[in-house]
Amino acid sequence: MAEKQIIAVLGATGAQGGGLVQAILNDKSSEFQVRALTRNVNSDKAKELAKMGAEVAFADLDNAESLNKAFSGVHGVFAVTNFWEHFSPEKEMEQARSIAKAARETNVKHVIWSSLDDTRKLLPLEDNRMPTLQGKYKVPHFDAKGESNKFFSESGVPTTILNTVFYWENFIYFGQGPKKGPDGKLALSLPLADSKMPSIAVEDIGKCALAIFKNGDKYIGQTIGIAGEHLSGKQLAESFSKAFGQEVVYNAISAETYRGFGFPGADDMGNMYQFKAEFEDYYCKSRDVQVTRSLNPSLQSFSSWLEKNKSNIPLE
């Protein structure tokens, strides 16, 4: 049997990378094996990945030498950066630049860059419907990733840009789920007006990424947007109501209110939701559910994901 090719996965201990590690490990007949990259090979999560059969290796996005070492001998790299660790678009771009450079120097055959839209292409800084943040961004954690696409194209590394979407796991880990109001009723408060928002389970991002690698050259040079479903705030709330057996109302707050919530990144997220709501057509069309299902035939619906995960969603 031919030796398996290695896929190096950044963010392997996190949501997106973790989804891909799991997908590769679950696919026993796969032509790939996985190298899970982390800054701490001794963390519980890293040890768990090793126990499940992943090769675990050190890599730090802020340490170029470590990237070259981590990418050596690999076929593919799944690249994701974590904006929320530092809130700096410049740092995120620097990390993306380092990934592209290391991938070129180590002759990687296929990079999947987990990206998002540069919203400024549709919403120039002069557009005052939402504030400009950090001097030159509308949605910093989107814009930095979208602007970073150029590092991959300029480096000449064979790359697929994977535009991801809101993951349902945000309802578990990111404080985005329904909350009890003063009246004791559960409400899902989002500034989406009546627009539909594409969303997905993290597990399905990983399965799509694996399918992109498995398709060889087919998706190189392409931008692929993925989504499990396109759902309005009202539809999300209806699914919550069914799953919890109690009413969850959709509370369509304004983006201005959301930006004022005051938690770190609330302004960035408020702008993000406003962008998704006001550019609904563009944003949904660029994340087609049928395309996603063609990559991943076992794509989950929100209600089936919720059935499996509802007990993990904190209802405060």
Ligand SMILES: NC(=O)c1ccc[n+]([C@@H]2O[C@H](COP(=O)([O-])OP(=O)(O)OC[C@H]3O[C@@H](n4cnc5c(N)ncnc54)[C@H](OP(=O)(O)O)[C@@H]3O)[C@@H](O)[C@H]2O)c1
């Ligand atoms: N939440 C959403 O709905 C959503 C949707 C689309 C896109 N995103 C984007 O997803 C990104 C975060 O990805 P995630 O949610 O999969 O991550 P996550 O679960 O928050 O975990 C962060 C991962 O990044 C790794 N990491 C962070 N800094 C690193 C560094 N300097 N060197 C090496 N690894 C580093 C961590 O690895 P170690 O700690 O083990 O080193 C960890 O595996 C964000 O940039 C966000 O904008 C999120």
